[in-house]
Amino acid sequence: MRRIGVLVVVAVVASACAAGGGAGSRHRLTVFAAASLGDAFGAMAKPFADAHDGYAVTFSFAGSQQLVAQLQQGAKADALATADRQTMDAVPAGGRTAPYVFAGNRxxxxxxxxxxxxxxxxxxxxxxxxxxxxxxxxxxxxxxxxxxxxxxxxxxxxxxxxxxxxxxxxxxxxxxxxxxxxxxxxxxxxxxxxxxxIPDAQNVLAEYPVTALTPAGRQFVAFLRSTTGQAILRRFGFLPPPATP
CATH class of the missing domain: 3.40.190.10 (Periplasmic binding protein-like II)
Known part of the structure; x- marks a missing residue:
């Protein structure tokens, strides 16, 4: 019998702006991410919030195909990270930035x-x-x-x-x-x-693309590409993204 996938939501609220901003001044940023990214992205929550004062960040983790299905059904997110390119391609190009492969896995x-x-x-x-x-x-x-x-x-x-x-x-x-x-x-x-x-000759390199779905989502994509974001991914065992020409 197949298990029913469960959407896991983790909310991390950044500290209010130093200028005295209250909860009402916080911006909401929602990131949909493949289940295999849960630990690594969870560890990014505080560093991202610290670097983007005034944000409340919510990560929703599930199977990549489940996340895309939710978007197709009207769910809202600012950024999407999937575990393969094919699933990402199911998101209409007109509503997202060009996907960037930010990590690999074996x-x-x-x-x-x-x-x-x-x-x-x-x-x-x-x-x-x-x-x-x-x-x-x-x-x-x-x-x-x-x-x-x-x-x-x-x-x-x-x-x-x-x-x-x-x-x-x-x-x-x-x-x-x-x-x-x-x-x-x-x-x-x-x-x-x-x-x-699994030997290299039989193994497959998994590639993780990310896309911004809103202007706010670009900030998280930039964080993933940053030295800090990449260092966290390495700490959790993810491989570097492929070299770009």
Whole structure:
């Protein structure tokens, strides 16, 4: 059975302006972001607020495809960060700035602590009786996982398809699945799973684009591109954005 994705909202209110501005003078900035960015973006909240006095910042984390669907249904946000370019492309170009890839990620195999099933390669995921869970095909993590399996010439029959990469990590951590393919950052942050590396020849580089949906959203995009924003992303294990010509 597929899990129902849950939208997680984190609100961080910047201090009032030094000139004595009250709550009424604060600007509201809403950022929709892929679930895998939760920890890193959460750590950016205070530095961003400190650098943009008078702002109240709200992060909404969910599967990239869920966030885009909400925007298509009329939800309002100032910036959007997804876990792949294809999902971002579903947002009409007329209502956003040109997407900028601000970070990368790699895939790993998530297994229970201690790797009790001795899973060491993608080929091991095809073993009979092994319970494998993947993100759904519409989820960026699911697309990347299937690309990696194709590279490795491996076919698996997942016992569950999750609405976000966090769902995959959760099921492996709870013992409801033996293994899953997730982002390296998610496996590192989880306390109850271990990560098995996937060789470069079979791995897929996940690219995270961000776009501003309003003039205010440009400030968050600029922060992501700044030295401070990039340093926070590195601290949480994200890779640098690709070099631009």
């Amino acid at each position: 895939l790993v195999i998530a297994v229970s602590r201690g790797n009790p099933h001795q899973i060491h390669t993608l080929a091991d995921l095809a073993r009979p009786g092994l319970k494998v869970v993947l993100a759904a095909p519409a989820v960026p993590a699911g697309k990347y996982a299937r690309q990696a399996l194709t590279k490795a010439h491996v076919s698996v029959s997942p016992v569950s398809l999750e609405d976000s990469v966090e769902g995959v990590v959760t099921k492996v951590g709870l013992g409801e699945a033996d293994a899953g393919i997730v982002y390296a950052t998610d496996a590192t942050a989880a306390r109850n799973v271990d990560a098995v590396a």
